[in-house]
Amino acid sequence: MSEKTFYLETFGCQMNVHDSEKVVGTLLQEGYRQVETVEQADLVLYNTCSIRDKAEQKVFNRLSDYKKYKKQGKTFGVLGCVAQQEGEKIFERAPYVSLVAGSASYHKLPQMLRQLEEAQSRNSVSDFASSTSTEGAPPFAVFEGWESMLPVANDLSAAKSTEKPVGKPTGVKSSGQKPVADSLIRITGLDDRETDKCFETEFTARTNPHRGYITIIEGCDKFCSYCVVPYTRGKERSRTSASVLAEARQMADLGYTEIQLLGQNVNSYKDSEGNSRLRKSFAELLAAVGEVPGIRRVRFTTSHPRDFGRDIVDAIDAVPTLCDHVHLPVQSGSTRMLDAMQRLYDRDQYLERIAWMKAAKREISITTDMIVGFPGETEADFAETLSLLDEVGYDAVFAFKYSPRPNTPSIKLEDAIPDEEKARRLDVLMARQREIQIIRYKKYIGSKCEVMVEGRNEARAQWIGRTTHNKTLNFTASATANPNTNPKAGSYVPVVVTGSFPNSLLGELVV
Ligand code: 5AD
Numbered sequence: 370m371s372e373k374t375f376y377l378e379t380f381g382c383q384m385n386v387h388d389s390e391k392v393v394g395t396l397l398q399e400g401y402r403q404v405e406t407v408e409q410a411d412l413v414l415y416n417t418c419s420i421r422d423k424a425e426q427k428v429f430n431r432l433s434d435y436k437k438y439k440k441q442g443k444t445f446g447v448l449g450c451v452a453q454q455e456g457e458k459i460f461e462r463a464p465y466v467s468l469v470a471g472s473a474s475y476h477k478l479p480q481m482l483r484q485l486e487e488a489q490s491r492n493s494v495s496d497f498a499s500s501t502s503t504e505g506a507p508p509f510a511v512f513e514g515w516e517s518m519l520p521v522a523n524d525l526s527a528a529k530s531t532e533k534p535v536g537k538p539t540g541v542k543s544s545g546q547k548p549v550a551d552s553l554i555r556i557t558g559l560d561d562r563e564t565d566k567c568f569e570t571e572f573t574a575r576t577n578p579h580r581g582y583i584t585i586i587e588g589c590d591k592f593c594s595y596c597v598v599p600y601t602r603g604k605e606r607s608r609t610s611a612s613v614l615a616e617a618r619q620m621a622d623l624g625y626t627e628i629q630l631l632g633q634n635v636n637s638y639k640d641s642e643g644n645s646r647l648r649k650s651f652a653e654l655l656a657a658v659g660e661v662p663g664i665r666r667v668r669f670t671t672s673h674p675r676d677f678g679r680d681i682v683d684a685i686d687a688v689p690t691l692c693d694h695v696h697l698p699v700q701s702g703s704t705r706m707l708d709a710m711q712r713l714y715d716r717d718q719y720l721e722r723i724a725w726m727k728a729a730k731r732e733i734s735i736t737t738d739m740i741v742g743f744p745g746e747t748e749a750d751f752a753e754t755l756s757l758l759d760e761v762g763y764d765a766v767f768a769f770k771y772s773p774r775p776n777t778p779s780i781k782l783e784d785a786i787p788d789e790e791k792a793r794r795l796d797v798l799m800a801r802q803r804e805i806q807i808i809r810y811k812k813y814i815g816s817k818c819e820v821m822v823e824g825r826n827e828a829r830a831q832w833i834g835r836t837t838h839n840k841t842l843n844f845t846a847s848a849t850a851n852p853n854t855n856p857k858a859g860s861y862v863p864v865v866v867t868g869s870f871p872n873s874l875l876g877e878l879v880v
């Protein structure tokens with residue numbers, strides 16, 4: 370049997386990156402080999418993000434670039450948030466796509482892949498792949514998932530219609546039917562947003578050998594008014610602490626020293642462990658992961674202020690391996706805007722959480738996400754966001770212009786703030802934050818930090834390290850003339866900070 374190859378491109382957040390690691394592992398397990406270019410691949414997968422901007426348009430543009438490859442018999446699949454959001458529209462606009470699956474269906478990926486292969490092998494006798502036109506198309510195969518989305522008609526003649534052969538799924542089950550065009554084989558995994566299942570696989574192909582992600586909770590039940598995630602990733606479902614800890618131990622055995630616990634909202638983690646005596650809160654799970662022998666650093670993202678408990682700060686105080694960094698997205702400094710965004714906390718409650726962190730035994734670096742130009746945001750609201758920057762003293766801010774997203778409550782609000790004004794607010798915010806960071810980063814000069822070595826920048830003759838505060842610390846190792854004692858990627862070394870920039874630190878290895 371000839372070897373099956375796949376190419377996977379990933380966009381978006383860490384959740385998507387980690388989903389892709391699990392998808393890759395699953396494909397390898399199914400006998401596929403990963404290749405580095407679309408040209409080399411039989412199966413081309415595109416893991417998409419729809420959190421902001423016109424993400425779906427970008428996906429359709431990319432798919433239209435791929436169209437030419439269909440003539441070479443390649444199979445295309447769209448995964449992730451745009452797949453879930455656009456659903457059958459993807460088949461309408463890109464009929465050469467064969468697989469559309471949202472993340473809540475990934476647990477069924479092996480079955481979906483096998484269905485795809487079976488359908489293709491049934492078709493191998495016919496050479497429809499050379500045609501990307503849907504005109505006069507033969508009946509198309511409809512598989513699991515599709516039927517639950519849309520009614521399936523029995524009238525095969527409709528499928529021969531040139532009016533609109535795709536999008537209205539007049540289809541037949543593939544078994545026992547004559548071959549159908551490869552371009553019209555459709556596997557969908559879109560009906561699982563209500564699933565209770567997590568995408569757990571033993572076959573995660575992690576890209577970094579030292580630092581790895583573990584998903585602890587999938588989906589989101591918060592429904593912030595601007596956010597597409599609850600619609601694309603489905604409802605909240607947590608893994609058992611036993612399974613998370615088993616994965617952490619397995620990673621430690623494989624030599625990983627840093628673990629990042631992932632979820633859209635890790636703070637609403639609810640252990641589904643059967644034995645109630647063993648059930649852990651998020652803070653307890655965090656501490657337990659930090660106590661796994663061999664694990665030196667544990668991070669977690671993302672937190673929601675409403676669910677962020679003081680016990681997390683207590684855990685950081687108690688367990689030295691928990692990193693001195695919390696990412697706590699605020700979105701706005703104005704209580705009025707937080708209310709409009711349905712964030713479920715006000716400015717004072719947010720600041721209370723900041724105060725817990727500032728009272729911690731170790732200095733915790735705090736980072737956040739902000740949205741500017743949400744409908745109705747006045748100059749006074751924006752001024753409150755700026756004053757929050759000063760009050761908190763963030764170590765990094767990820768700021769975005771509001772963009773209306775399909776299905777979200779805020780899409781009904783008029784997006785009245787012009788793009789130029791959103792851009793202006795973004796610039797003002799980032800300029801203010803830059804000043805704050807210059808001051809904050811300068812404070813590290815003269816101090817000694819332990820870094821995990823991430824690699825080397827040959828052009829600058831510097832090593833790249835990361836501190837527990839999640840800061841990049843580039844350093845030289847002048848005293849180490851012997852290349853055998855050079856720092857190695859994944860090792861932890863002490864570095865004294867000699868200089869600072871708004872986004873990184875500079876240092877010298879301590880020998
Ligand atoms: N517009 C702009 N920014 C958004 N984010 C999420 N949805 C939107 C949107 N519709 C930002 C939030 C979130 C981060 C991951 O992306 O700041 O925390």
Ligand code: SF4
Nearest residue numbers: 589591592593596598
């Ligand atoms: Fe989106 Fe809000 Fe859920 Fe975060 S907490 S993923 S912003 S709905």
